Amino acid sequence: MSFLDLKNVTKIYPNGTKAVHETSLSVDEGEFMVFVGPSGCGKSTLLRMVAGLEDITEGDINLDGKLINEVDPSERDVAMVFQNYALYPHMNVYNNLAYGLKNRGIDKETIEQKVNDAAKLLQISDYLQRKPSMLSGGQRQRVAMGRAIVRNPKIFLFDEPLSNLDAKLRIQMRLEIKKLQQKVGVTSIFVTHDQVEAMTLADRLAVINNGIIEQLGTPIEIYDNPKSLFVAGFIGSPQMNFLDGNIKNKTLSAEGFEIKDIDSDFEGEVKLGIRPEHLSQSENSLINLKVDLVEQLGSDNLVYGQLKDKKDFCYRCPGNLTIEKGADLSLNIENNKYYIFDKSTGKRVN
């Protein structure tokens, strides 16, 4: 049995909404697990069930070999960082960190020691006497993290903790969270809707949609090998291009081009997925793109345009290539890196 074990966990709200369908998942000790998915997909609900803030309708949750379904949140020994931090507004930073320890009846000197250590680790030692309202967003974030760390819990739970920060700070805090987790080595679950955050933070990633884990794996596995249309579309920025097509006798025909000898026995209507970064310009091309717009990011250019059938399409090329608006590009798929999905079920077929 692994450190955290979810077995057929289901959540049905009193009004009948099924937020989480029979979900099973194991998280190993010290692992950084990320739940990623669009808003309302049930990822936060799943996290809150681990924390004990939501009742479990069906299924079992085991933490460190102990069934915790009925254990009160205060007894579970989990720490959570909330989206709006939920700092205690009437207590100064020191007491914010110390409160959980005081409730556990730890003696004063130990508390002081632990709070000071955590504060040093997070570089908030100078603010210990301040109230949360006197701190900046980044500092509040650190205090929230400190409150989790100081208790030395079995598991850290992060509920979209970076979404209230500005872009630059978010990237910085993302790095710090990852470093900190590696340093402290505590098992963590991080919920986010931002796939870049998910990719960069995760040891393993669970892509969740409509209360179901669509795919579970390391970030690179999921990027390289999406198992469904949803995962393919959700992971990767800019988004994967999807084209309608049809397979007959191992030949895929899409609007304007054909791919022969594909590695699939599937026949029928499909979606062909091609990542913008898996394309290159070449003579004997498959795809003809009429350029509408070029976004220059410096290192890369994102080229947006339309295919013959007016379908929107994106192509990512190195930043040193100059591409004019209105140009016609002939593109080829690099190394046969394309994905085929059954149009009706969304399942990967190649």
Add this chain to the structure above:
Amino acid sequence: MTRFITSSFSHLILLIGILIMVVPIWMIFASSTHTSSMINMNGLQMFLGDSFYENYLRVLLYQGGFFKEITALKMFFNSFIMATGVAILSVVTSLMAAYALVYYRIKYATLLFWIIFITILVPLELRIFPTYSVMAELNLVNSYFGLIVPISASAIATLFFRQFYKTVPDELLESAKLDGANTWRFFVDFLIPLSKTMIVAMLIFMFVFGYNQYLWPLLVTTSEQYWTVVMGLKMMSGSIVHRFAFVMMSMVPPILIIIVLQKYFIKGVFQDK
């Protein structure tokens, strides 16, 4: 120029308003420092006289009532006990009622709250006979307990605290739970400190409310020992300067409490940060 005229005009109106409110009080105060023969001959006075100590001391220490059992000093003491009791008891009960209504999973909490709330429409005067008979059955007539308890359930304070608790973000409770706080600790460590200013404001409100009670103390006390200041105002006999002095003194406690706590009062009622 026109602006100067309009603004002077509005100031003039305000000044007149202030005078209408302040002058009578001042006249009573000024008159209360003269001898009674002076007032009887010359009417109300605008300027201070020299009998201040004499008049006020006599009022404070005079043995009044039919049985000569009560002094003004004792009335102030009774009123203070009653007002403080009402203030503390009603704030404590409203705090706890609001806590239960907002945070406990009570099935019909909203309905229950509105039932509490409509008691505002049922003033003490309407239920005064049943309330009296309850107090009589419990042998609480002529006691501080009987003076305080029946008027200490405050729907308005419950409303205030409930509305405030509803604005406290849920994450705070959840976070506190994960930090090991139980129901009682969350109440004591979070809600009470967070509603501190509001508690002070309600204490003032309820103190003044308790202090101003007239009909209930009149009914529930038969012994002069328990007379309050407001009852005394009605019962006072004797010379006019002494009555004036008593009126002036009766205004002091509520004014004092508002002056001392006004910083919290404003903050609590208007909730500015």
